[in-house]
Amino acid sequence: MDYYDLIIIGAGPAGSTLARALQDSGKRILIIDKQAFPRDKTCAGWVTPAVMDELKIDLDDYNTGRTLQPIRRFRIGMMGQDAVENDHGAIVSFGIRRCEFDAYLLDRVSSPKALGTPVKSIVRKGANWVINETWEAPLIVGAGGHFCPVARLLGDGPGRHETVVAAKEAEFEMTAEQASVCEARGDTPELWFCRDLKGYAWVFRKGNYLNVGLGREDNHKLTDHLEAFVKEMKAYGRIPDTVPGRFKGHAYLLYAHAERPLVDDGILLIGDSAGLAYTQSGEGIRPAIESALMAADVIRKAEDCSASSLQVYGDAIAARFGNRAAEDEDGWQVPEWMKLALASPLMRSHWFTRKVVTEKWFLHQGVPLLASAV
Template sequence: METYDLIIVGAGPAGSTLARALEGSGKRALLIDKQAFPRDKTCAGWVTPSVMETLDIDLAEYGKGRTLQPIRRFRIGMMGQRAVENDHGGVVSYGIRRCEFDDYLLGRTVTRKQLGSPVKTIIRKDGNWLINNTCSAPLLVGAGGHFCPVAKLIGDGPGSHETVVAAKEIEFKMTQEQAKACEARGDTPELWFCKDLKGYAWVFRKGNYLNIGLGREDNHKLTEHLQSFVETMKTTGRIPADLPGRFKGHAYLLYDHAGRALVDDGLLVIGDAAGLAYTQSGEGIRPAIESALLAADVIRRAPDFSATSLQAYGDAIAERFGHRGSVSEEGLQVPDWIKMPLAGTLMRSHWFTRKVVTEKWFLHQEVPALAANS
């Protein structure tokens, strides 16, 4: 039986960031993930400069042999209306492929790893957590996404009581013919909001890779909205007429009404396992990275791993992202004052789509990057 100070379940951006942040702290950690890396990950895949800054990623180095699509413009509209295109005058984000990005982050940590190892059993014994009867630790950190097994041990865990945002998307490498037929440009992602403002769709080109998807808070209408959107994009030439494969689905919680408990005795959750996706955009990468760094700071300083000692992490999350119940209302959230019929007019405004939708909701430019040693 291998014994560690902590075991991190999930080796995505949250888990690998936490592991790397704890290196040199004296804490002996183990990273476990059910999949081998690199692995496919359903995600639109863009990160802001603040994420790259926080992670101390050298853009020139990262761009060698990996997809790194500079984003300078956004094309935004409401379904059924003409889109508005805004030039931001410089690079405001980067398109990445999660299979590459996650593998890169994982490769930077020297923390011991068990990849391709699903968590089958979790047992509490003598103040430790026993995983698969092969390893144990007094602290178990959940970084395994929405259905993380660690999240099931805290509070009510995942279930029907939660309002889940469901998304479906596809990412593929276009043929030469498809690339020529695709009018979407790499430096200009397209965001299309549903008329009821309960979700949005996107078309995002990254070099010869194309990512298309749609996310909504009401899962039962997801396929219907997606099919309608895809057909419209094909008809207008925004995407190729022949899409390969099937759209893959995933789910996540928005921070405001997720309501998941973040800590318990010997337990802590970060990233999507904690339900930290931004309320207006559904973005989860930046919250995952920042929650991992906040958790690392608490773990380094905590006198023990009791819920009382770990609560400092919950306090740090509230300070960084706001107190739940005060962020906004419900669903893929927009303030009451933008609700129909005003929304259609606002989505045709260059000022609103640039200053509010893009720079505030999606890029969070008003929020400074979190220092890596926070």
């Protein structure tokens, strides 16, 4: 049996950030992930300058041999309407490929790694946890996304108020012919909101790579909405006629409606396993990074691995992202017809699509950097 002070399950951005933040702590850390890296990860794939700053990524270094698409504009619209294009006048985000980004972050970590290793068992043994009858630690951190096996230890899955967003997308490298007819521009991601406001789709070009996808709250209609969107984008020339037919799916929880506990005795959840995706946009990379940095601070200072000692992390998450909103569900709600009536003209407004949709909901420009950024 190999003993560690901390075992992190999930080697994505949250898990790798936590391990790197604790590299000089003297703690023995193991990272486990069911996949080998680089891995194929479904994600639209853009990160804000704030994420790059919090991770202290040298942009010139990252851009060497990897995709780093500067973003200066956004095209935003409601399906069936003309889009509004806004020029932000500066780089407000970067397009990345998750297979490259995740591997880059993990390569910066010196801790031992068990990659390509599914977690088959997690068993409590006294004050410790035993993983796969091989590794033992008093603290395990769930960083394995929505279906993280550590998260399953803290409950029976999503509660009745939790909003699980299901998404499907495809990312592929365009041929020269496809690139020549694709009207989507690399510095201008396109966001298209469903008319019932239950989700949105996107077209995102990153050099010769194109990412097309759609996410919704009601996943039983997801495929129909995606097919209709792809057909419309092809008709308008936004994407080539020959988009690969295979779209990959994934799911995540929206922060304001998630009910998952964040800590228990010897357990802590970060990133998507904790349900931290921004409620308005579903973007999860910045919350994943910041939750990992906050968890590192708590782990450094905690007297032990009890739930009472780790609860400081839960308090820090609430202070940073706000309190969960599930308890407010019984309050007065805006009728659906009113939402639709208001949304249609708003999505034609340059001010609303720029100041609210892009800068507030998707870029979170008013949110200062986390003080504990590595």
